[in-house]
Amino acid sequence: xxxxxxxxxxxxxxxxxxxxxxxxxxxxxxxxxxxxxxxxxxxxxxxxxxxxxxxxxxxxxxxxxxxxxxxxxxxxxxxxxxxxxxxxxxxxxxxxxxxxxxxxxxxxxxxxxxxxxxxxxxxxxxxxxxxxxxxxxxxxxxxxxxxxxxxxxxxxxxxxxxxxxxxxxxxxxxxxxxxxxxxxxxxxxxxxxxxxxxxxxxxxxxxxxxxxxxxxxxxxxxxxxxxxxxxxxxxxxxxxxx
Amino acid sequence: xxxxxxxxxxxxxxxxxxxxxxxxxxxxxxxxxxxxxxxxxxxxxxxxxxxxx
Numbered sequence: 001x002x003x004x005x006x007x008x009x010x011x012x013x014x015x016x017x018x019x020x021x022x023x024x025x026x027x028x029x030x031x032x033x034x035x036x037x038x039x040x041x042x043x044x045x046x047x048x049x050x051x052x053x054x055x056x057x058x059x060x061x062x063x064x065x066x067x068x069x070x071x072x073x074x075x076x077x078x079x080x081x082x083x084x085x086x087x088x089x090x091x092x093x094x095x096x097x098x099x100x101x102x103x104x105x106x107x108x109x110x111x112x113x114x115x116x117x118x119x120x121x122x123x124x125x126x127x128x129x130x131x132x133x134x135x136x137x138x139x140x141x142x143x144x145x146x147x148x149x150x151x152x153x154x155x156x157x158x159x160x161x162x163x164x165x166x167x168x169x170x171x172x173x174x175x176x177x178x179x180x181x182x183x184x185x186x187x188x189x190x191x192x193x194x195x196x197x198x199x200x201x202x203x204x205x206x207x208x209x210x211x212x213x214x215x216x217x218x219x220x221x222x223x224x225x226x227x228x229x230x231x232x233x234x235x236x237x238x239x240x241x242x
Numbered sequence: 243x244x245x246x247x248x249x250x251x252x253x254x255x256x257x258x259x260x261x262x263x264x265x266x267x268x269x270x271x272x273x274x275x276x277x278x279x280x281x282x283x284x285x286x287x288x289x290x291x292x293x294x295x
Contacts, residue, residue: 039258040245050247054257061261100268107264108257115253214265218272225276232283235290 007084009227016220024217030210038203045200054112055196056204060211061104062171065133068098068215069161069168072140076158086223088154089230091161092144093222097215099137106130117182126183129170136164150230 006012038056045052075091078084109127110120121127140160147153196204247254 035258040243050245050250050254053245053247053254057257057261096268096271100264104261104264107260111253111257111260115250218268221272221276225272225279228276228279228283232279232286235283235286239286239290 004082004084007082007086009086009231012086013224013227016224020217020220020224023213023220027210027213027217030206030213032210034203034206034208034210038200038207042199042203048116051112051115052200054108055200056207058105058108058112059204060208061101061108062130063208064211064215065098065102065105065130066168066172067212068094068101069133069136069164071219072098072161073165073168076154076161079154080158085154085230086227088150088158089226090219090223091157092154093226094215094219095137095141095144097218097222099134099141101211101215102130102134102137106134113182119182122182124182126171129167132167133164133171136160136167140164150233 006015035056039053042053044050072091072094075087075094078087079091106127109130113122114120140157143157143160144153147156
């Protein structure tokens with residue numbers, strides 16, 4: 001059994017058809033449990049008051065906005081090296097999901113920033129690199145739409161994905177590179193001293209699991225659609241030639 | 243049951259509302275696109291006598 005078996009569209013469709021309901025169901029359970037726990041059953045923060053409840057959306061969304069791009073990078077590299085169409089289609093399928101998570105991170109960040117920093121937006125290193133990441137997502141989606149030949153589109157978007165990876169990395173580590181921004185350092189850390197208190201950490205962990213599973217479920221669903229769309233195009237092209 | 247959000251109610255509730263709307267929109271769009279393509283493919287396959295993947 002090799003992971004490359006899933007490069008076969010038929011095998012991917014078979015496996016994803018039974019995996020998708022389980023992953024989607026688990027995502028819904030984790031999101032409901034995590035968000036209800038975080039919203040209703042955690043205390044206010046001594047500094048940030050009730051705005052700490054935004055943490056359960058903002059941090060998982062920001063984390064997945066970056067990780068979605070990393071997944072797209074891996075899938076793009078597989079396409080460039082091994083020419084597996086499913087990997088190119090999975091990267092294409094992940095982009096709108098990553099863009100949505102980036103939008104959630106930006107919107108919740110602005111709503112959180114206004115009462116805490118006194119401004120909706122600042123040209124802070126992390127905020128700015130996240131905005132550029134959002135623009136890269138839009139550019140990536142637009143490039144797929146702009147090119148008719150699917151293989152050429154996959155090649156060019158893979159190159160764009162590699163360039164955008166610089167900003168995905170910057171989004172995560174910008175606060176470490178530049179110290180002058182408004183945005184605080186990482187809230188989650190393996191270092192007990194740096195990590196948020198357990199009372200916030202545990203529901204956040206469930207929310208993170210929910211966002212990861214939601215991402216996987218949506219990418220599976222959208223990749224299945226892309227595979228079908230590719231087959232539809234091929235059949236219609238054959239019909240036109242006949 | 244509803245926690246006391248105080249002066250931050252707009253920020254907190256706005257964050258939850260915006261996030262739920264964005265995720266619901268994406269899920270709805272993904273399901274709609276999936277069903278539309280599946281239906282179109284089934285029609286073409288039926289016409290050509292092929293089997294769905």
